[in-house]
Amino acid sequence: MSPLSSSLLNPRLSFSLKPLFLFSQSSFAPRKFQIPRQFVSAKRKTFSALASEQSSATDNGGRSGGGGRSGALSPSPVVEEVQRIDVNPPKGTRDFPPEDMRLRTWLFNHFREVSRLFGFEEVDYPVLESEVLFIRKAGEEIRDQLYCFEDRGNRRVALRPELTPSLARLVIQKGKSLSLPLKWFAIGQCWRYERMTRGRRREHYQWNMDILGLPEVTAEAELISSIVAFFKRIGITESDVGFKVSSRKVLQEVLRCYSVPENLFGKVCIIIDKIEKIPIDEIKRELNATGLSEEAIEELLQVLSIKSLTKLEEILGGAGEAVAELKELFSLAEKFGYSEWIQFDASVVRGLAYYTGIVFEGFDRQGKLRAICGGGRYDRLLSTFGGDDVPACGFGFGDAVIVELLKEKGLLPKLNLEVDNIVCALDYDLQGVAAEVATKLREKGQSVDLVLESKPLKWVFKRAARTNAQRLVLVGNTEWQKGMVGVKILSSGEQYEIKLDELE
């Protein structure tokens, strides 16, 4: 005899199929049940409660003993003391439980919808890229914060700190197959290994929109217009935020006068970008270290303090590219209808080495937060990767600061789980029928939270309240014999019986 045939060890099912249901076998009697007034705040069935129910339901097979009958084999060695792991996500990263995920989805949907309205196509790139894509010589903050490592094949790779270099890589790769101008957007997670100060995280999602193939300032104007459209959709006005706009060509024109070599340009920009973060003497020292004369530095700092385009024109003259492009942008802003949102500010240079022309950043007018978004023109990025240059501009818009701003302004949306139906069998034997009902409703596009266990109606109402179900559909024996189900509209309390086929 095979040992198997004698192995009728534990005839009891560890998961009980007994109906726990208060109304078990009862027919559906709609007038009998009432939504208890306090069910919304009633204590939820908790984890530990369930865990202990579970253990009492399963442990009496005698798993604790060394030999003899064992109730169930388990992949976890129960005799060993299991150390509880750190249940938090790694430092600087986030979980998205349902409530946070709803906010993320809401935000991303607005990003996507604005991008769609502007005729942009969505793209994405690997979150893990070759390190070389992000290593530039300008001393950017981004380089020191690179989340880089060697993979099992000894390749230097990095979690992307930004999306633009990947865009450039893909555009070079696609080459002639792309028709210009291309308008692309992406929503991708980016990583920066920062010392964790002031609650800054090491990952964030970034919405990018980029236009490639357009040398005209209309591209910048269109991009800023899309951010304005986004702000308006979520209730942010021009009294909450603004854009500071300048052009790297302003610096170029100053540096040119002092014969500063062109390959220092990126470096100088990076230093200047830190002007509000580190003491001015330190800025001067760093600029001096690149080879700039003290006279040039003073001139530079003077120009950077200019907040008026007229003043800039007085100093630089009106014929240079910087002034002409900026004037063009402000003129277009008027036509686009967002001139209230933007202002010239020569101190804006942005912290990435590759910008070549107009740069801009979104800021909160109360001055409490970091830049909300930033972007600019980067006509020379592709050649740094060995490709042919293509005129390009774009912006990045993170998912962190905007949420802070929405909180500040009391504009965070209230987002709840909402299901159309909760479907419940009045008896476990009717579970299959309830499933049939759920399937029918889902085929009609209705969402259904199907109660998969035998529970008292009181529990079902609590659950319905938590999931904001619009309708309770009850499957009872008496009704089902007539092919009918009971329905209760949860907002009004209205109740009726209806043939399953007629349930819309």
Next chain:
Amino acid sequence: MSPLSSSLLNPRLSFSLKPLFLFSQSSFAPRKFQIPRQFVSAKRKTFSALASEQSSATDNGGRSGGGGRSGALSPSPVVEEVQRIDVNPPKGTRDFPPEDMRLRTWLFNHFREVSRLFGFEEVDYPVLESEVLFIRKAGEEIRDQLYCFEDRGNRRVALRPELTPSLARLVIQKGKSLSLPLKWFAIGQCWRYERMTRGRRREHYQWNMDILGLPEVTAEAELISSIVAFFKRIGITESDVGFKVSSRKVLQEVLRCYSVPENLFGKVCIIIDKIEKIPIDEIKRELNATGLSEEAIEELLQVLSIKSLTKLEEILGGAGEAVAELKELFSLAEKFGYSEWIQFDASVVRGLAYYTGIVFEGFDRQGKLRAICGGGRYDRLLSTFGGDDVPACGFGFGDAVIVELLKEKGLLPKLNLEVDNIVCALDYDLQGVAAEVATKLREKGQSVDLVLESKPLKWVFKRAARTNAQRLVLVGNTEWQKGMVGVKILSSGEQYEIKLDELE
């Protein structure tokens, strides 16, 4: 005199504002232009063409000389020979250019919509997790393929190879604040460092649905039901795919008879999962190495070959959990309406150590592809992390094999960029007005590809064809003086003038 005031070096704007437009200054004359018949296949304006236009337009400032006037400072050192980077994404990873992104979005939208119909809430976790979360002692393939490294803070971290351990971590963390059963879904990128054979990639996206807090088999039934619903939505039928279903408790009952220690259970499952991949003698050797007797191994392999639940019941007896649960599942499958999709197959054990009960996998009936999806019950996972166990089951559904299957079946959707409008100024001076028109339309929810440069109408029509624009809106001087714009419905050729305010 400041050196700045003498810096009027290059009065020419490098980006031409000259209208290139064939019809420049012309009034809008709708009957004059025709869509050229061949415009769809007409040669696109290519990259290199634009790049050379660009360089001829900007390089005559004389950047090539060593000293003297330089047209523009550039962040890229032009004198150095720039090595072209590898333009491909890192080995085993993917870019998502627009056409691929549309497919991904289409797929994810179906994942999301099915999950919504089933009342599941979306969640997410960090793509970078602590390595310890994925290190189990069962010798799973997943462990050898972990994309792990040390971060700058000397923490052992890993790009997640799957989502379930993160779910378990979050559930332990949230503890009593969660109300059960919880129904969660996630769509996340997962990483496995595999030797690159047969075009397998190192990252893929995975749709997960999980139910926690339900010991009943209704949970498994509901999960399989949701996958069936997904297949149906995308045109896959029960003649294309099926589910093989078994229970780890079948193995448990066999092993129990041979007094195999319970902590070997996971290991044995992992070995058995490879049964179709490596020679049977190797399987036997590995099983033997865990301490199983030859008799036990033969018995095990015999049971694993069973494809009928009746046969299983004959051998194991009807009273054990394995048979009872499986019978319950097949009975529910009938009620849910997908019994044609599932079949019992004792050889299915799945390759993850933590499964404890019913396991299942989706397969293509032609047998050409790897498993399409897989899942099962994992009632003991939380305690391996030091948490209280909660009954749980779920599945993972990758984005790779399903696309292969859709290709095989000719079911890949045709997805094109589609914009509602292309808006174009007939003169660069009217660019601002065109922007105003675009803004108005976008505020009404219409998507607009705004032509941001001066282009001949022929080009505009080509662009409209590429973007599948439904309507061309032309802004011309004569019409605009009356507050009107020209409209051409691109499908019918119908043309008319209309007041901007009346444009819907």
